[in-house]
Amino acid sequence: MLATILHGPGDVRCEEVAEPKILEPTDAIIRLSASCICGSDLWPYRGANEVKDPMAMGHEYCGIVEEVGGAVRNVRPGQFVVGSFCLSDNTCPHCRFGFQSSCEQRQFMSGAQAPRARIPLADGTLVPTTDLPPDDLIPSLLATSDVLGTGWYAADAAGVTEGSTAIVVGDGAVGLLGVLAAKQMGASRIIAMSRHKSRQDLALEFGATDIVSERGDDGVKRIRELTKGVGAESVLECVGTQESMSQAINCARPGGKIGFVGVPHGVQFDGQTLFFQQKSLLGGPAPVRRFLPHLMDLVLNREINPGKVFDLELPLTDVAEGYRAMDERRAIKTLLRF
Amino acid sequence: MLATILHGPGDVRCEEVAEPKILEPTDAIIRLSASCICGSDLWPYRGANEVKDPMAMGHEYCGIVEEVGGAVRNVRPGQFVVGSFCLSDNTCPHCRFGFQSSCEQRQFMSGAQAPRARIPLADGTLVPTTDLPPDDLIPSLLATSDVLGTGWYAADAAGVTEGSTAIVVGDGAVGLLGVLAAKQMGASRIIAMSRHKSRQDLALEFGATDIVSERGDDGVKRIRELTKGVGAESVLECVGTQESMSQAINCARPGGKIGFVGVPHGVQFDGQTLFFQQKSLLGGPAPVRRFLPHLMDLVLNREINPGKVFDLELPLTDVAEGYRAMDERRAIKTLLRF
Structure with a gap:
């Protein structure tokens, strides 16, 4: 599949990578409904963070569960889910204290600027909706994953x-x-x-x-x-x-x-x-998981419309232009479609 | 009268100074029931803060009001009072927000390691008791002024x-x-x-x-x-x-x-x-004034005994030994009597 890889400052490419697969029994694979570029992606893009190896970019995501590992109980294939950019078990003392972004098992999501992604710690991280949401709410639901949270x-x-x-x-x-x-x-x-x-x-x-x-x-x-x-x-x-x-x-x-x-x-x-x-x-990195159910409800009830921050929409193949537009402040935030 | 003056690192003296007097209509003069040495007094004593001019030491105090300026309304001669080491008007927006230690008119108390002291901003700073407290509560009431607060x-x-x-x-x-x-x-x-x-x-x-x-x-x-x-x-x-x-x-x-x-x-x-x-x-410097009425009540009701931190009691003339004992950690805190 195509995915977004940062090779060095200013050098972001849409290129062929292997499909994600289940590596741990706590993983899920999702098909993303949309993805986006984060302001924090600009730090390495601008050279403010060192890029030693090619980096799989993207940590904001929502979409349909395709497959789950053997230990996953809270989500199942076919469900629509949103997860935080911080992956967490949601059971450790830090999670229970509301600081899931300091989870004892914390990982940071990567590789979500792509049509499919592996989500570690799926049970703790992903929040499913009751029904599949209407298409017009996808940008706002995507926003709950990080930028709104x-x-x-x-x-x-x-x-x-x-x-x-x-x-x-x-x-x-x-x-x-x-x-x-x-x-x-x-x-x-x-x-x-x-x-x-x-x-x-x-x-x-x-x-x-x-x-x-x-x-x-x-x-x-x-x-x-x-x-x-x-x-x-x-x-x-x-x-x-x-x-x-x-x-x-x-x-x-x-x-x-x-x-x-x-x-x-x-x-x-x-x-x-x-x-x-x-x-x-x-x-600190936001404990989005604490707020996620509430934020998703606000979106699903159409009380808020955070998706309005997306003022540029591009196909994944044009992701480099999405980075440029944000870097030059021509765009507030870029939505990526597949 | 005798008072405590720091002349330089390690050089603290009990020496003759002029009696305090009312300088502003918002001042009060109190006769101290006791005074003490603060851990923060050790910073300049140890040379960690520069001492340019001789410093009148002491910012913890309680005692009897002797005289008040023409604008003072909340306290009157003969009352026993405690005040914070931070002098404040208790009416500005920062005071009303509970941060009297950032009062728009904030001053830091000085010169309280002496039998009498001038208290600026008396109305905002001083809290009187209904009756004169028993002598055995003086150390604990003194403690509310700073160290407990x-x-x-x-x-x-x-x-x-x-x-x-x-x-x-x-x-x-x-x-x-x-x-x-x-x-x-x-x-x-x-x-x-x-x-x-x-x-x-x-x-x-x-x-x-x-x-x-x-x-x-x-x-x-x-x-x-x-x-x-x-x-x-x-x-x-x-x-x-x-x-x-x-x-x-x-x-x-x-x-x-x-x-x-x-x-x-x-x-x-x-x-x-x-x-x-x-x-x-x-x-930050503690907004003691916020807590003072409650802390004084706890002491007056004998629910707490913060005065136990005073493990050395000296006459003012021996104040230099009081500093030495605290500097060498032979004493937790020195009470000064007149």
Whole structure:
């Protein structure tokens, strides 16, 4: 079959690979209904992470179960499933504590930018729907696998509550869905930091009440003006650079919480500065599995439409263009069809 | 009057200074019932903080109001009061959010290792008792001013809840009172990390269920054994060094919370490491004022006895010996009488 392989910075190819097969009795094989490119795929694509060997790309997925290993009990062939980009057993102490992304057996999904994929730890990872969902919901269901789940975790880690003020740093797909999550959690004021018209529009559609187009110190100054000098109780950091992290910390009020989900690259914190700033930090790969059943329900009930972040749709054979478009910020997020 | 002045590393003197007087209409002058030396006083005493000019030492206090400025409404001469080491107006947005230690008008108390002291922002800072308390409760009431309030904040920031597991890193007075706080908040397991017999005994008296005398990697290994490989949901970091902070982070479970109250000296965090560890951090100078009425009630009702951390009592004229005893860890905490 064709699959997406990254050979080095800027060198992503759609090429022939072996079909996936069951390797462990806890595996499942699914036929993907769609796949997509993640903002985090751009780190190795841009050379920010080293690429030693060719990498099978793709970790967001949903589709129909084709085959299961002998130990799999919770899903069966023919079911439609969504799973998290973090594979987890959902039974270990960390999973039961709601941190499936730190599962004792954690693996990170790979190889999902392809028509078929092997899903390890299928019982813990996959969530089936009762019926096969209608086609028009596939993009939004796919979004629950990572990008929505990650934005949701950012809002959760930032402690967004009914009536609170939330600030979202980063207008990538995760940040935009962080806006959606904050809205669902009842934030009464949601300030999206974005300077791109199309992204600002989507932020507003997802529930942002204010847009701040300034960045860095100017952005912080504008946030201070908007919050009467106080800052926000919740800040979602959805980029992962030192600049965006500083911006996030400086936009939070003392005692406020920063949920950071942009994988940090070159980010350092000074302990004494953090101490006197008196702000709470929680980040990490999102425990999407914790939220997945709820998020899938919201999509299936048509209460949310996170699939709107896909503003480019390409056949798998054009995956390289999908990466380029996101790298150049011509596209927010690329959906891949087979 | 006599007061405690730090002239340089290791050079602390009891010497004659001018009596304090009202400088602002929001000030009060109190006659201290007792004072004490704080673990944080040892940072400049040890040369870890630069001492440019002679410093008036002491920020923990309780006593009788002698005089108030023209704008003071909440306390009056003759009342017994306790105040936080952080002076705050208790009306600004940060105070109302419970983070009085980030008050818009915040000042840090100084000059309280002396028989009388000026308290700025008296209305926001001081909490009076209904009656004059009995003498035997003075040490415990004094403890609420900082050392208990700080241990309490560590437990609060670490999210200690009914039935939880809490680990306390640091067996100074703050750490020991962190044990007491965790006990009051209902932790069912409290692991104190200490290798000093007298401190271990006090930790057990305050509610510790386990003592771990190992440190660093060995300490973390022992914690893993005690928690079935999981770690704790709440860790109180009460030291402030890189070693103690690493120990605290490594003892927490993924999704666990670290409340850090030891003023960090030379502590750095790597963003990506913190991300993948997936642990929550909140530190800072304790917003003691938030907790003060409750803590004073617990003392006045004789439900807690935090004054037990004072294992050395000296007249003010011997304050230098009080510093030496704490520096050499011969004393947990020194009470000063006038």
